[in-house]
Amino acid sequence: MSTIRTQQVSSEILHQLTQIISKTLEISNYLITITRSEISPDLKYAKIFISVIPDTYRGSALSILKKNAHILQKELSKTIRFYTVPKLHFHIDEHEVKRIVISDVIDEINSVR
Numbered sequence: 001m002s003t004i005r006t007q008q009v010s011s012e013i014l015h016q017l018t019q020i021i022s023k024t025l026e027i028s029n030y031l032i033t034i035t036r037s038e039i040s041p042d043l044k045y046a047k048i049f050i051s052v053i054p055d056t057y058r059g060s061a062l063s064i065l066k067k068n069a070h071i072l073q074k075e076l077s078k079t080i081r082f083y084t085v086p087k088l089h090f091h092i093d094e095h096e097v098k099r100i101v102i103s104d105v106i107d108e109i110n111s112v113r
Contacts, residue, residue: 010039012080013046017088020075025068030057032065035093039086046086049093055100058092065090 014037021032031053038047052061065072069088077085 006039006041006043009043009082009086010037010046013037013039013048013076013086016076016079017048017072020072020079021065024071024075025064027061027064030054030061032061035096043082043086044084046088048088048090049096050090051093051096055097062090062092 014034017037018034021034033051033053034048035051036049038049039045048065050061050065052058069090073085073088076088
């Protein structure tokens with residue numbers, strides 16, 4: 001599968017899944033943001049990376065998404081027209097976690113000055 005096609009599928013899944021999560025799951029204590037997705041070349045698997053605010057709810061948010069992955073995948077199959085909808089695997093976006101830590105350190109350094 002071409003890289004361009006994989007990127008297009010990834011972008012569409014990211015867009016649709018964001019809407020599906022907000023409509024399907026009742027989450028009131030925290031905010032889940034899908035930061036990026038990686039689709040396997042054969043389009044059978046999708047790694048969905050999330051960020052959670054506040055970060056103390058990362059574990060419970062990830063647990064809810066993993067528990068409801070089959071429901072989200074079923075809803076996704078209704079909104080996108082692919083032969084096969086990729087199997088969803090959710091992960092915490094460690095890049096985002098590191099970015100927040102670095103940002104906090106920079107803020108702390110600036111406050112000392």
